[in-house]
Amino acid sequence: MxxxxxxxxxxxxxxxxxxxxxxxxxxxxxxxxxxxxxxxxxxxxxxxxxxxxxxxxxxxxxxxxxxxxxxxxxxxxxxxxxxxxxxxxxxxxxxxxxxxxxxxxxxxxxxxxxxxxELLRQVFEATVERCLKEDLVSGEGFAVDASLIPADANKTRSIAARDWNPDVAREAGNRAAREYLETLDDAAFGAASPVQPKFVAKSDPAAQWTRAEESRPYFAYATNYLIDTKSSVIMDVEATRAIRQAEVGASRTMIDRTEQRFGIRPEWLAADTAYGNAENLGWLVEERQITPFIPVIDKSERTDGTWSRSDFEWDPENDQYICPEGHALRQFRRNYSDPNRGKDITGRRKYRALKSDCDACPSKHLCCPKVDARSVTREEHEDAREVARACRTTKAYKLSRDKRKKVEMLFAHLKRILNLTRLRLRGPNGARDEFLLAATAQNLRKLAKLRPTFGQMEVTA
Structure with a gap:
């Protein structure tokens, strides 16, 4: 029936x-x-x-x-x-x-x-504290990276950067324009770089006109993650414009905030080449004593067949370089009464060989064929750069390179599972709110996956 x-x-x-x-x-x-x-x-x-x-x-x-x-x-x-x-x-x-x-x-x-x-940040930090209680954080090694998220802004409603100024933002009168004016002096947004993009969105002026690889240009913000590499717990998150300088600055902000909030400073930090400039490496090594597993941005290598700076041996005790033929390159050949004489305001130092040494050198055609004497510059924070170069030859660096991919996996999870492929909220504050909630959700899902109650009950039964 x-x-x-x-x-x-x-x-x-x-x-x-x-x-x-x-x-x-x-x-x-x-x-x-x-x-x-x-x-x-x-x-x-x-x-x-x-x-x-x-x-x-x-x-x-x-x-x-x-x-x-x-x-x-x-x-x-x-x-x-x-x-x-x-x-x-x-x-x-x-x-x-x-x-x-x-x-x-x-x-x-x-x-x-x-x-x-700042309630949403409190909720996020509460999830990090719970991850600490559940022993999901080791604090030994961190990884940092950034990913672009398209903003709620349209190219057809933008204007050229040459026609944009704070007065235009004031005339717009929307909330995102007001937030843009408030963040002009913020290193994560307006003050990140003096370079202006080609276009500015009137609906969201703080969004950056940018282009990712193999894609058309679009307006975007960058979400920056600082993760613990043990279980991929997101220790901190920061919203910035899609500019390298802003992303590097955000990494420092997150490292300091994590130490202040949770008392954790990593022993090493893994990141890609974007974080390998001299200033950032100097900050990590000299000020925070963090080992950088980061490729160095180095443009000193020559491509014309002559010796590069790496072919010269640095002698820190005597403050000089030694060329492959054994000649000394010094910054000064005599003592000056004024200790500041000859110093470069950028921190760069120049070391020169004697003309007589170079004229009699049999390898002059490999060293300085077009000038009378060879000179080598030493950049600011070069000691920190050498530490990073030395780290790259270690086995720990190879392991950190694999662990660094965990950040990219979180970004893939963010866009494919959490469906954060485009921001709904506008302005710097809107981007912060969305990124904080998304990172909170990812940490909660991580806790639910690694510390489930249901699975423990089945095992006990």
């Missing part, structure tokens, strides 16, 4: 939301690690002591976490899914007859209390 489904009307229903959420559901695991302690105390100064009670800020945060963990990019759709999905309701502490907030609530909280109190 063919059965027929009938929905019989009942006056009372006994429905247990808890029992309808599977024991191995991702949100059950994440709920164990999402720490909301202290959130209300942090937000209390931003609320009035009179008036109607507001929507619970914890509910807003939980809904945002669902959106980024499950890759739901639309806040309208997020509200619909929370309304319909029993697991989402359970995670948000909503009963069956509880009303889901309107999508406009997110904007009011984001541009107001959350941003003023």
């Amino acid at each position: 063919m059965g027929v489904q009938r929905a019989e009307a009942q006056l009372f229903y006994a429905f247990d939301l808890e029992s309808h959420v599977p024991a191995d559901h991702l949100l059950r695991e994440i709920d164990r690690f999402l720490d909301m302690d202290g959130m209300r105390e942090r937000l209390r100064p931003f609320y009035s002591h009179t008036g109607r009670p507001s929507i619970d800020p914890e509910l807003i945060v939980r809904m945002l976490v669902i959106g980024y963990v499950m890759g739901i990019r639309s806040e309208r759709r997020l509200c619909q899914d929370v309304h319909l999905n029993l697991a989402y309701r359970w995670f948000c502490r909503l009963d069956l007859d509880d009303k889901v907030p309107d999508h406009s609530t997110f904007s009011r909280y984001r541009h107001g209390k959350f941003r003023e109190s």
Whole structure:
């Protein structure tokens, strides 16, 4: 006999939301690690002591976490899914007859209390603390990298950089333009580089007109990750313009902030060539005592067949270079009464050989065939650069090169699983909020994967 489904009307229903959420559901695991302690105390100064009670800020945060963990990019759709999905309701502490907030609530909280109190950074740092408690962080080695995320800006509504100035931004009057004016002196944005891009987006002036490999130019921001290489836990995240100088500066900011917040300074740092300039290597080696597993940006090698600087031996005790024929190249041949005489303001030092030595040298055609005497420059922070070159010959460097790929895997996860292929929010603050929530979601998913309760219960049984 063919059965027929009938929905019989009942006056009372006994429905247990808890029992309808599977024991191995991702949100059950994440709920164990999402720490909301202290959130209300942090937000209390931003609320009035009179008036109607507001929507619970914890509910807003939980809904945002669902959106980024499950890759739901639309806040309208997020509200619909929370309304319909029993697991989402359970995670948000909503009963069956509880009303889901309107999508406009997110904007009011984001541009107001959350941003003023830096609540989203607190939520992110709470996940890092939980990773520390779960022994997912070793603190021995970190890796850093950046990835471009397209901004919510259109080329057809941009203007040429020569026609752009702060007055135009003031006339625009939108929130992203105001944030752009506020960050002109910020090294991560306006002050990162004096070079102006070809185009500026009126809807989001802080977004950088850039071009990635094998792609058309577009407006983008850069998300910067600092990860611990043990379990790929994201220790810090920073939003910048898509400029190398800003990305390198962000790496220093994240290293210092991680040390101040968690008391962790890595023994070594792995990164690609973009972070191998002399200033950054000097900061790592001389100021922070961090071993750099980073390829050095070096343009001293010659391509015309003559000897390069690497063919000359450095003698630190006598402050001189020794050429392959054994002649000394010195910066000064006599002592000056003024110690500052002859110093280059850029920190670069020039070492010269004697003309008489070069004239009598049998290898002059391999050294300086077009000049009377050979000279070699020594860049600022050259000692740190030599440390980085020496590190590249070690076995640890080869291991760090493989571990550095974990950052790129996180970026792939960010774009393919979390679906963060384009920003929804505009301005520097909007980029920060999105990147913080995305990094929070990735750390929570990492905790749920590596420290599951459901799997432990099965093993125990």
